[in-house]
Amino acid sequence: MISESRIFKNEKVLSTEFLPEVLPHRESQIEILAGNLRPAAHGRKPQNTFVYGTPGIGKTASVKHVFRQFEEYSGVKTFYVNCWDYRTIHSILTKLSVGMGIFVARKGMAKDEVMEKFVEACKKNRKGLVICLDEADQIKDKNSLYDLFRINQYISNPVGVVFISNFADLFLDLEPRVKSSADVDEVEFKPYTLDEMKNILTARGREAFHAGVIEDGVVFLCANHAIVNGGDVRTGLECLMKAGRLAEKDNSLKLKVEHVKYVLPSIGKVKPKILEEKINEKEKIILKIVEGKRNLKSGELYEEYLRMSEDKITERGFRDILNHLIEIKLLHARYRKWGIRGRTRVISKV
Ligand SMILES: Nc1ncnc2c1ncn2[C@@H]1O[C@H](COP(=O)(O)OP(=O)(O)OP(=O)(O)O)[C@@H](O)[C@H]1O
Ligand SMILES: [Mg+2]
Structure with missing residues (x-):
């Protein structure tokens, strides 16, 4: 028999695919x-x-x-x-x-x-x-x-x-x-204010957790973390979900502020992670090369790509892929003067 959770009433409500009946502030x-x-x-x-x-x-x-x-x-x-x-x-x-x-x-x-x-x-x-x-x-x-x-x-x-x-x-x-x-x-659509984020997470939390489980201050912390990380409700939902699971693991009867504080450092912006899953293999390789490097010139990046990938592409094709990554804001490009007349793009992770 599956043991019933003492924390979650319906955990699915916190998943980002869940479509709530009402959308406060919209x-x-x-x-x-x-x-x-x-x-x-x-x-x-x-x-x-x-x-x-x-x-x-x-x-x-x-x-x-x-x-x-x-x-x-x-x-x-x-x-x-x-x-x-x-x-x-x-x-x-x-x-x-x-x-x-x-x-x-x-x-x-x-x-x-x-x-x-x-x-x-x-x-x-x-x-x-x-x-x-x-x-x-x-x-x-x-x-x-x-x-x-x-x-x-x-x-x-x-x-x-x-x-x-x-x-x-x-x-x-x-x-x-x-x-x-x-x-x-x-x-x-304007970003939510902190108060609006709090109301939204409170409503989702009410559906997701048993009555009386959420300690005071929990929703505020999650809402604040979401706002500080760009205002994405998904960040707040992830905080509630992870903190809830931790409370469960601890055999706690309450979802406490300390549970939230413990999980916060592992939760950041959500959108880049979603995009990183959606991009194609070539784009994934480029992202991997840029990771951990700073101020990589686009020419160097292309050479490194050719070394790492079996799938050879022209410089033109490469530029298109790079532009797509910049467009969706997974990479950032700056122009730098290069040589006497030229300029080069310097690429880094956002
Ligand atoms: N007002 C709200 N009330 C309840 N849940 C909300 C509200 N606004 C957003 N959410 C929830 O936040 C999550 C993200 O919302 P949604 O997918 O609509 O974002 P989006 O604006 O389309 O983002 P993106 O630009 O990344 O596609 C979903 O789980 C959604 O249900
Ligand atoms: Mg969307």
Whole structure:
């Protein structure tokens, strides 16, 4: 028999994938998002939306929350796509078409054919659809979003898109024609204050732990650690989880401040760790080379990469990979004067 925990009522509530029923302090953003989708419930085109803000402040959770409720009450289909997994518009449209029950060959289809299939899928799906493209900064060639933006010219069923990114300048470099077709309503998510973080963790803690288990001061410490480390709620959740497990291991009846203090040093920013798992093998090798070194010139880094990797890439290919790591803020680059006329990039870990 599995012995019941005296500390945890439901530990899963502290996992980052868990989607709580209510999201305190995101009421106004949720209201805006719901309002932007609402026309689709009545057969009209929804307002495209761009949600941006720093990591771990409820962007994905809020959009998923709104999508869940919206689909329930309107019957309009909602699709969530993480662009880390689908990085070209081609693969995104293919995934959506397949999701709507249209057969699409995975490989070898021309751009126009993929678009045709998508239009066919949308037509079949009379109620229309709304799509979330999360981590949209990962989309290669963002100008190719043009087709998606203009979809409502081909079909009368409403289609709307919600983009999410950490970067406010996502659409800055779009070609003018694409930019003007985008028509996105920007919704900024601001970081939580310490008090807000405390309320959020208190609510999650109430669901996760048995009544009366959490000692005074525990939530404050976790919230403060989350704020100091960039404001990511996931950091606070990890503190609660690890401290809870320690209390359990200690056979304690309470989750104490001392448990939290013990685990805090092992918990830092969460987003870089998530990204380090998502990047590809080449990127992982580059990150490993940079680790522990300071002020590595990009040329030296390339040479070291060639030494370490069996998979030879051109300098151009290497630069693209390096730029991606800099873009997602796993690496940092500074320019230094080099020789008489040149300058070189100096790379370090963030
Ligand atoms: N207001 C809130 N109430 C309860 N939980 C929250 C709230 N805001 C965020 N969370 C929780 O924090 C974690 C991170 O939130 P989420 O995944 O939405 O972050 P994000 O803003 O999308 O971050 P990223 O930019 O890294 O993707 C999730 O477990 C989420 O449920
Ligand atoms: Mg997210």
